[in-house]
Amino acid sequence: MSESVNDPMVYLYSKIFTCPVCSKEFVDFLIRKSKLRQLDMDSDFRTRYRDIDPNLYEVLVCGNCGYAALHSFFDRITSKQQDWIRKRFRQTIDTEILKCRLVRQMH
Ligand SMILES: [Zn+2]
Numbered sequence: 647m648s649e650s651v652n653d654p655m656v657y658l659y660s661k662i663f664t665c666p667v668c669s670k671e672f673v674d675f676l677i678r679k680s681k682l683r684q685l686d687m688d689s690d691f692r693t694r695y696r697d698i699d700p701n702l703y704e705v706l707v708c709g710n711c712g713y714a715a716l717h718s719f720f721d722r723i724t725s726k727q728q729d730w731i732r733k734r735f736r737q738t739i740d741t742e743i744l745k746c747r748l749v750r751q752m753h
Pocket residue numbers: 665666667668669670708709710711712713
């Protein structure tokens with residue numbers, strides 16, 4: 647059995663995504679599923695893993711327009727939904743929110 651790792655990047659890799667709403671590219675993190683080690687399972691079937699909670703990385707967030715969705719649904723957005731988001735979130739969001747996910751998940 648290997649020891650716990652305090653560096654979250656052991657479990658993550660970065661990837662460039664293109665936002666379907668604003669067409670800007672951004673970098674977000676994905677889980678290296680092969681590195682996950684299951685610890686336990688809750689009564690609601692939520693799996694607990696050593697060192698990291700992969701659920702925190704299931705949501706992709708565009709730092710330019712604020713569009714966010716589960717990774718598996720990120721590109722599945724209708725043009726009507728895109729227009730709705732464009733009209734309401736024209737301001738650039740603080741990209742520090744993406745960095746906060748890395749820090750929070752380790753505590
Ligand atoms: Zn965007």
